Amino acid sequence: MATPDPMLGGREESSLPFEDVMRRSEESRLGSGESRMSSWESELTSVQHSLKFVLTLREEFVCPVCRGVVLNPQQNSCGHIYCFLCLQGLLESSSPSIPVCPVDGAVITPAEVFQDNCCKREISGLEVYCTNSPACTSVVTLRHLQEHLRSCQYERLQCCNPGCRAALQRRYLQEHLAAACPHRMEPCPHCRQPQRLGCIQDHVQSSCPEVEVDCPSSCSLKVPRHKLTEHRESCAELPVECSYRELGCSVQDKRGRVKLHQDAAVNRHMLLVLRSNTQLEQQVEVLQEEALLMQQEVQTDSLLLTGLQKKIRPLLQQNNSREHIISAAQRTLSRQEDVLSTVQLDVQQVSRGLGLGLEELEELRESLDAVIQEVSAAEVLREHLGTWEQNLKQHSGLLELHAAQLSTNEQHRQELAVTSYDGKLIWKIEDFVSRREAEVKGHPPCLSSVPFHTGTCGYKMASKVYLNGDGEGRGTHLSLYVVLMPGDFDALLPWPFRQTVSLSVLDQSGAGNHQSLSFRPDPTSKSFQRPAAESACNVAVGFSCFLPVSKLETPLNAAYVKDDTLFVKVKVDMAGFDPL
Numbered sequence: 001m002a003t004p005d006p007m008l009g010g011r012e013e014s015s016l017p018f019e020d021v022m023r024r025s026e027e028s029r030l031g032s033g034e035s036r037m038s039s040w041e042s043e044l045t046s047v048q049h050s051l052k053f054v055l056t057l058r059e060e061f062v063c064p065v066c067r068g069v070v071l072n073p074q075q076n077s078c079g080h081i082y083c084f085l086c087l088q089g090l091l092e093s094s095s096p097s098i099p100v101c102p103v104d105g106a107v108i109t110p111a112e113v114f115q116d117n118c119c120k121r122e123i124s125g126l127e128v129y130c131t132n133s134p135a136c137t138s139v140v141t142l143r144h145l146q147e148h149l150r151s152c153q154y155e156r157l158q159c160c161n162p163g164c165r166a167a168l169q170r171r172y173l174q175e176h177l178a179a180a181c182p183h184r185m186e187p188c189p190h191c192r193q194p195q196r197l198g199c200i201q202d203h204v205q206s207s208c209p210e211v212e213v214d215c216p217s218s219c220s221l222k223v224p225r226h227k228l229t230e231h232r233e234s235c236a237e238l239p240v241e242c243s244y245r246e247l248g249c250s251v252q253d254k255r256g257r258v259k260l261h262q263d264a265a266v267n268r269h270m271l272l273v274l275r276s277n278t279q280l281e282q283q284v285e286v287l288q289e290e291a292l293l294m295q296q297e298v299q300t301d302s303l304l305l306t307g308l309q310k311k312i313r314p315l316l317q318q319n320n321s322r323e324h325i326i327s328a329a330q331r332t333l334s335r336q337e338d339v340l341s342t343v344q345l346d347v348q349q350v351s352r353g354l355g356l357g358l359e360e361l362e363e364l365r366e367s368l369d370a371v372i373q374e375v376s377a378a379e380v381l382r383e384h385l386g387t388w389e390q391n392l393k394q395h396s397g398l399l400e401l402h403a404a405q406l407s408t409n410e411q412h413r414q415e416l417a418v419t420s421y422d423g424k425l426i427w428k429i430e431d432f433v434s435r436r437e438a439e440v441k442g443h444p445p446c447l448s449s450v451p452f453h454t455g456t457c458g459y460k461m462a463s464k465v466y467l468n469g470d471g472e473g474r475g476t477h478l479s480l481y482v483v484l485m486p487g488d489f490d491a492l493l494p495w496p497f498r499q500t501v502s503l504s505v506l507d508q509s510g511a512g513n514h515q516s517l518s519f520r521p522d523p524t525s526k527s528f529q530r531p532a533a534e535s536a537c538n539v540a541v542g543f544s545c546f547l548p549v550s551k552l553e554t555p556l557n558a559a560y561v562k563d564d565t566l567f568v569k570v571k572v573d574m575a576g577f578d579p580l
Contacts, residue, residue: 040124041071043146045085047131054127054139061123064103065090069142070123075116078106087113130154135169159183246491247272273580276492280457291413298409305402312395319392322385329378336371343368420452423499423572426506427463432566439468446470451485454572457580459497460487463570464540473545478505478552480517481542482570486531492580497521497528499572505547506567509559514569515547 044051048068063070065086072084078101082090091099091110099108124143130136131145132154140148149155153171161183168176177184185194188203190210195203204211209226216228219237232238236256242249243262249272251261262269343364427449429435438444449463463482470479480503487493504516519541521528527541552560560566 040143040146044071044142048083050131051142051145052129052133054129057126061119061126064101069126070119073116073119073123074113075119076101076106076108077112078104080104080106081116081119084115161185244269244272247276277457277580280489284456294409295413298406298413301402301406301409305399305406308395308399308402312392312399315388315392315395319388322381322388326378326381326385329374329381333375333378336374340368340371419450421454421456421458423452423454423458423574425449425452425461425463425568425570427465427568427570429465429467429566429568430564432467432561432564436467439466440475449568449570452570453487454499454574454577455579457489457492458487459490459493459499459572460485461570461572462537463503463568464542465568466544469544469549471544476549477545478547478549479542479544480505480546480568481540483537483540484528484531485537486533486535489580490530493530495528495530496523496525498523499574499577502569502571502573503542503546504569504571505552505560506569507555507558507560508562508565508567509557511557513555513558515560517543517546519543 048071049066051069053069057069060081061070062068063083063086064080065082068083070081070083073081074084074087075081080101080103087108090102091108094100100106101108124141126142127139128142128145130138130140130148130152132149132152136152136154138148138152151170153169155170156167157170157173159166159168159173159176159181161177161181164181164183166176166181182197184197186197186200187193188195188200188208188210190204190208207225210224212222213225213228215221215223215231215235215237217232217235217237219235221231221235223231234255236254236259238255239252240255240258242251242258245251247269249265249269251258251265253261346364429447435447439446446464446466449465451460451462453460461482461484463480465481466473466479469475469477473479482501482503484497498521500518500520502516502518504514507513507515521541525541527539529538531538547560
């Protein structure tokens, strides 16, 4: 076997203490040996003392420290070889004393220890029996033993299912995982979702959505657990109230009995409906009377406003005249002040020696008194002017209040005059061009029609239009929508809203080429649920691309915009709806 040159290591380390030499040599030699240790050698350290070789292991291949086959052999200067890990442990346990070979007592100098690759090749080629013999009869070389064990059917392996501690031979492991392990995953017989075998029963009894369970309302049906909420909507044993409760019916019982009650008490319910309708008609009459009274008040206010305007005109004229007088007086006052200044200068000159007579001095005094009187008169005129200005502001404020009240009453009267109660709306949109140009510039975003109703006690609705388009149709199409609004009779009406709605742009040429689109409400959409009382309306529903702008402005065989006016029609199909 090859040996290193001991003299070379001695010359390099001769000037250092023996302990430092050992430490540095150990780091350089053993450290490099560890890095070159093969993976199969490191894996065999746990079984190196239980290996059975086909041929008797030569003594030189037995580690003198652990008495097992040498793994990653390291040769000392005495010629003996050791396992890398055994030699490392021997050096560590001998510190601070000098380590010696356990065979012949020779000093182990780390600088003289080297890895014996020749011995390593011989050992790696030795044939051994599988560690699972005699069950496994395979014979492999030492370096391929671990590779064989990774596929040996007699190797004992731990079950990989969490919670299972069973260890079985590889040939039995697959069957154990598939059929015998109590911790394996199995599909639920109902929902087919994988569950731990021991938890399937609890899953079925408590949470499986497909298991049929008894109705909580004690009806005779069994329904899947995930459909209990849906079943509740139709369960005949669930306590409910009569649908005519808000009209005065106090019956409350199981759904099936309430259904029989509703079928049997039709006459009574119709009387409740008629009574409610009578009350509603009385309310409508009261509203109409109030509308007439408001119209009379508007007319009275108009007459009063006209009278006030007539009274204010003379006041304005007088105010203008007063302003001219005050302006003239102010100009006169200014001139008089100039004259007064001149007079005062003259008086000073006289008093300094001009020696004018007493008569001239008297005349100057009289002239000064006259100027003072004119100034006093101007001050009086100014006070009168302030009084007139206050009166004018008061009359102007009253005029603005009456004008605002008149506008509000007129708007309310117009809404009452055009409100429809037959489910139809004909909407006349004037100034089409200017309103569309305003939308293009960003204001206002859309136009809204006056409300209309599907009946005297029906749904309250309105229409919305974007002349320059909305959403996908912005800038290219006319967008047309309809919206549900809070009404006075929503509590009596069925929800969600289910009637078909037709939207049209009317042809004004007489050819009848109207453009129409219809939609049937989606009962699951929030737009067709009962509007909240505190909200103005629901979200509008319709067509963002109802009609291209090019076809709207230059149609063939039709005239949709005529005299700068567009007509929109909304019709609600009330077929199948039982009005109140």
